[in-house]
Each structure stands twice: as structure tokens, then as C-alpha cells.
Amino acid sequence: MGAIITLSILAILVLYLGLFKANKSLLPVSLAGLLGSGVLLLLDWNKAAEPLYSGMVLFDRYAIAFSVLCILITVLVLMLSKDYFDRISTNVAEYFALIIFSLTGAVLVTSFHNMAMLFIGIEIMSVALYILAGIRKKDFGSNEAALKYFLMGAFSTGFLLFGITLLYGASGSFDLAEIRQFVVDNPTGIPAMFYVGVLLLIVGMAFKVGAAPFHFWTPDVYDGAPILITIFMSTVVKAAAFAGFLRLFLYSFEPLQDFWVPVILIITIITLFVGNITALVQHSFKRMLAYSSISHAGYLLFGIVAIGSTSSGSVLLYATAYSLATVIAFGSLILVKRTTGSDDYESFNGLAKKNPRLALIITISMLSLAGIPLTAGFVGKFILFAGVLADYQVLLVVLAVINAAIAIYYYFRVIVAMYFKPTEREVVAYPINYQVVFVLAAILTLLIGVYPGLIISLI
């Protein structure tokens, strides 16, 4: 609770600092505020969670773990943002403020206990992002990204609202616990309206996480937005949206599994294939990562397909692994693009000779995304596969395995470009803030890969 207040005040404070042109203090203040909110969240770790604000939010361990993940990744993103926004515009404070506002929305989405709060959280998270996606005012790609995201986002939020309304109509409440009570008390007498509401919620949430066939906004928005915003979108927003998606279904709709699991199963299979096959044919590294993020959404959906006591731990682990690797992947693209000006794989040619440490860290990130053992990405996939196989969905895992093999091809293209395509190029400038973030992310990836007990046992 203190975290939400802190984050909101922090964002307003940052806006005021911008007003007074105190640009040098923006980053330290933001980081301090974020770390403070993280600490406030962790203080609640051992307390018995009670719904707050008339049952609107519930900061149980699930919410705290995912919120801390979002805050941690935002800290990494902001550390990368030094000198970044200065190149786009002189009004830098707006970026920080919008990112922190979006993060506030994300915390609400991970901790909601009332459907209205889910909607509010998603809207806060998204509206800030609509602006951030289009923040390069003179760039066509950025404008297209913002408009596409806004129009499709508004449309899908409509579905979300419609679904929430139908659920309210059927069960008489917005509260998660009361809806669960309604479902449990009426095993046979649930009106059709309720089921339709669940389906519409699936549509709305699937859009937010970028699952097929509601994924069409993802490549253009990720590609058009400035890379740092793309990092934020593809990590924090995806993690928070999945946390909200899982929370909703885990708390309220678990008894109705037989109804909605087949729907999500089909969405998962389509998502995996669409994401992987389209990523295969990309020439642009940025677009490849955008499409592959769709496939990672597919893997994360496994946690919801095999809903049960292990879902939250496995989704948390995979979201952490994927976020860390994505920060490195997109972050390295920022550095490489500064010297070559292009998003393509060719920008990475010969990187291993000139920047061997950077190339090694990018390799670790690609191996983690591909799911090679000893990295966090592998353990994430492993646990998700174990959860799904425990439900005997063997076909799904076989399809996932085929997709993982396909994914090797495009993740290894980067490694091949870096190590096996020697090209004359300049040394890429590797500033200290990037070094800190990348090394930290790489060490965490390997650490979690070897000792995942740190994360699994949390929730």
C-alpha cells in the first residue's frame, strides 16, 4: 500500500523537478524512490495480507513478488536511460514520470482484489504507455506505434469492461473472493452470462499480454517505439499483465477449469507457432525480438493452462528469466545501433572481436531465451513443462518442444553474426551504466539457472 502511494508521489515529484529544470537530479530521485517503494513492499512480506481500501487491493506474497520484479526491472531500465532521453527531447522529466506512472498501474494490476481495480490498473499502465510509445514526435514509426496501440488497446479494454460487467451481472460482485464464493456455491447454476464474461476477459487479457490471435499490435508497437520504451513494454508490462491474468484465473475461476482451459490451450498453441514462425523470417533484430516475445507469451500461458499450486512460482520464474534476458537483448541493440544505425542482424557482425565481454553477455541472454540449461530461461521452461505434463497435456509440450527447436535458429543468428561473421567495425561504446546493468542481469540469469530455488520457493 505504501508502495502505491510512494510511486504516485514520486511520479508527481519527478514532474515538478522537470518543471524546475533540475534534469540532473531526475535519475537519482527516481531510482531512490523506486528502491524505497521496493523496500516498503518487502516490509509487508511476512505480514498476513488483508484486502485494503474496501477490498480493492490485496498485497499477498504473490502481489509483492511480482511488484518487486516490476520495480527491479524498471530500475534496470532507468539505469539504462541515462543520456537516452536527452537525445530525443529536452523535456526529459515527462519520460521518467510516465514510466513511473505506468509502473504504478503495473503494481495495481499485480495486486488487485476487485475487478474494477484490475481495469483501473490496466488503464493506468496502458495510457502512460500509449504516450510513451509515440514520444518521438517527428518519427513516423513512433506515431504509428502509439496510434495502433491506443486504438487497439482501447478496443480491447472495451472487451475487458464488457466481461467484467457480465461477471458482475451474474455474480453480483466485483470482488475476487466473492466471485470465487459464487462459483463454488453454485456448481451447476452459473448463468451463461458468467461464462461469456470469462471469455471476454480472456480476450481482453490476451490482448494485453500479446497472445495470438490478439497479437497484431505487438510487432509494430515494439518496433516503432523507442528501444528503451520497448524494453519497458516487453518486460514490466508483460510481467504485470501475466501476473494479473494468472491472479484472476487462479483466485476466481479455477473451479471452472474444464470450461476455459481448452480455450486458453488453443490460444497458447496458436501463439507459440505464430510467434516462432514469424520471428524466423525477420531480418531486423528488433522485430525478431518483438515476435519472439509473442512466443514467450505463449510459454507463459502454460502456467495458466496448468493452473494449480505451482502456477504462480513458475510464471514468476519465467517472467524473471525472460525480463532479464530481454533487458540485455534490447539494451545491446541500443548500443549497437548507435554505431551502425540499423536494427538488422548485420549490426552485430564481428562484435565478438571488438567487444568480447559485451558479446559474451549477449550470448548468455540469447542462450537463456532459447532455453539452454544452466540459464534461467531453461529452468523457467522446465518448470512450465513439468506443470503442464502433470496435467497430462503431452501434445502441448511436444508442440512447445518443436517451437523451442525452431527458436534456436533465430536466437543463434545473433551469436553467429557476432562470432562467425568477422567484419571491420568500430568498437561499440559500452558506458558504465550499461556494463553494470548487463553484468547484473547476466549474473542473475546464470545464478537463477543454477539455483532456481531462490525464486521458486517464494510463492
Added chain:
Amino acid sequence: MDNLLILLLFPLVGALVLAFVKQSGPAKRLALLFSVIAFGLTIPFWSQFNPGAGMQFEQQFAWIPALGIDFHIGIDGISLPLVLLTNVLVPLIVLSSFSAEHKGGFYALVLAMQTGLLLVFTALDAFTFYVGWEVALIPIYFICALWGGEDRIRVNIKFFIYTFFGSLLMLIAIIYLYVQTPSGDFALASFYNLSLDNATQRWIFWAFFIAFAIKMPLFPFHTWQPDTYTTAPTAGTMLLAGIMLKMGIYGLIRWLIPVVPEGFAAYGWLAVLLGTIGVVYASLIAFRQNDFKRLIAYSSIAHVGLIAAAVFVWNVQSLQGAMIQMVNHGISVVGLFMLVDIISRRLGTRDMGKMGGIAKVAPALAIYFLIIVMGAIGLPITNGFVGEFLMLIGIYQYSIWYAAFGGLTIILGAVYMLRAYQKIMLGPLNEQTATFKALEWHETVVLCVVSGLIIIIGVYPQPLLNISEAAVTDLVQQIGSLTR
């Protein structure tokens, strides 16, 4: 010294040290030192090993308790020969690449792979086994792709994806088995104690079998192998053919057949058939090769086909034959690829048509070459004969026809190997071969050790056979032989 974990981690420590060594001179010597010390550390395990006592030197640490995963390692009669093979071959492999003046990174990858290989051979927990399996794959990919020959990028991506797909299938089977265990863990013992229905055993058989068949490789999953072996650098090919393919055969004995005996009873005949087909098929293709390295690659498929057939026949003689032939094949293939390296580096080509008469200018090489070729063919007094003989006795008990076709490997092997020897070493000299440089010290050491082992094991194989006999007998009693 009986701490298995130290034996496993020692090469990895060496790899971490070597990663920072830039000049090739110190890198070479340091790598040799580490690998020889690793070999030295293995000797106490052999001397203290008690063949009849089952699993020894076990160590178990909780790794991911939430999933029932332990880091569990141990050695028994099946794994000790392979651990010995690995630690004997790696110093030879390091020596073989001395001419290429590699920097520390190359040797770091070789030693890192050694740890992965040892992990596969000693793992008693399925997750540990899988991690070792994949960890061995990454260094070899980089070795082959960074220091390989032409077209190496495409060939190695194909190799990686093909092999990785197989291992992912194995992963599904492993996780499925874990879900079925009553204690919810990945231990080998729990997998052995499972009683699954026939339908489940069959698909689990296929999942594991395809993964191991791709690794060995077994016909028809062999298409990645000739290209990969040919474009890889010498050390890479030695690692692949000498040790890595044994991972597949070991997997059959340890993880496939005892876990799904019903699936084995249903489909084992198919594996014997594929192995035997592979023997003849690969030998015929080998005969048509002009590229010496490619010829040996195909001969490797032929030999491994026979070993796989012997494993699936699953009686004491055939399994003993397979066990010792794994060691023999590893040694002889390292010798063969060393010869390829020596000749191709001096002449700038691997085309046998351009060679001839080298025996006149390099008589010592001719002698080593002959011994190694005889070992590869399986002439009595060489180690190859011991393995082939035992395997054929075993296969004969299954079916005389398979034994006859399998025995063709000896005859066909003689054909293409002696043809290669004649083309390369005998006949008239030409301008290129007339200026054949003398052997360097490290090449002589490798050839000498390999030839020595070929003859010693050929004359006195009993110490090696003793290691695995009790374990093999136990396994055959546990799971009945395949009957026709």
C-alpha cells in the same frame, strides 16, 4: 582420492583459468597440464573400484528441493570405462591440436566440454543427466563453428538444432517420468522402480531412443554427422567421435532399456535392424569416399551401428562387447583423425587421389598408420578384434543373419581402410608427397599412445572387461534379453 565431484569440477576450473590465457604457448602447456592431472586423478578411482559392489563414490546434494531434483553422481561398472576413456582421450586431444597454435579460449572450451561429458556419464539424477547432456553440446558447437572449415556455420547450426530437438524430446520423457514417480523426484532409482503401462512405455521408448539415435548417430538419423565431422577442426572431431557419441550409447544402457523394458521388448528388434543396416550402408558409402576424413566419419557410423545393435540384443557377451568396443572405438578414432590431421596439414588436401607413397618418406608414420588401421578393422591382436568378437558372439545368439550382416563390418571395414592405406601410403610418390615433413613430437606421442593402447588392449583386454562384467550381468538379469 575418491571425491567424484572434484574429478568432475577439475576440468571446469581449468577451463575458467584458460579462458583468460591469451598466448598460445602457455595456453597449450597449461591445457596439457590440466588434462594430464585430470587423468591422474582418475587412476585412484580405477584402483579403488570394486566391480561387484554396484554404484560407488556416490555423492548427493539437494539442488531444487521443490522439484525433487538432486545433484546425484556416482560410478559403477558401466560408467567407469567411459570416465576413463574421457580422461585418457582429452590429454591426447589437447596434444593433437598443438600445431594449430590455439589460444586459451579453445582449450577452455575443450575442458568445459570434458566436465559436461563426465557429468553425463556419472549422473544418477535425470535432471543432472540432462544438464550435462546440454552443457556438453555448447562448447562443441563453438569449437566446431569458430575453428572449423568451410561452410561451418550452416553445418553446425544444422547439427545443433538436430541434436537439440532430440534432447528436447528426451526432456519431455524425463519430465513425464518424474510426474509418474510416487516420490516426485528425478532419481535414476525411482525411474527404474516405475511400473508403467505398455502404451506409455512405448512412447517414452521412442522419445529417448530418437534422442540417443541422433547422438550416436544411428541410421537414418545420421545425416548431420558426415558434414559436421568433416568441417570440424581435428580436436572437435575427436571430441565428437571419440567421446560425445558414447553419450548416446551410454544413454541406451543406463536410461533407456532399464527404464522402459516393455518398450524395449516391443521395439528393440527395430533398433537392431537399424544398427545392422547402418553398418552395411555406411560401409558402402565409406568405400566410395575420396575425402579421407569423410571416409572415417562414415566408418564411425558403421562401427556405432554394430555397437548399438549389440546393446539392443542385450545379453552378457554382446553388452560386454559393446562396453569394450566403446572404449576401443574412442581410442582408434582419435588415432585415425590424428592421421587425417597430420597428412592433410602437410599436403593441404584430404583427397586420397592426390596422395601416395608417403610410406617411403615417413616410415614411422606408416607403421603407426598400419597399426591404427588394423585396430579399426578389427584384426586379432588389436583391441578392435576383442570388441567385435564379443559383440558378434552376442548377436549370433539373437540371430545368425544379423551376426552375418554385422560381421560384414569387419570385411567391409578391411576393404575401405586398406584401400585408403594403399592410396595414401603406398604406391608412387608425387611432387607433393615427396616433401613430407617429419613428425613433430606431439604427433608422435599421440600416435604412439594410441597404437600402444590398441595392441595392449588387444592382447590383454581382461582388466577392462572386468570393470563392467558384474554390472552388465546384473543388468541382463534384471531385464531379459531380446529374443527373436
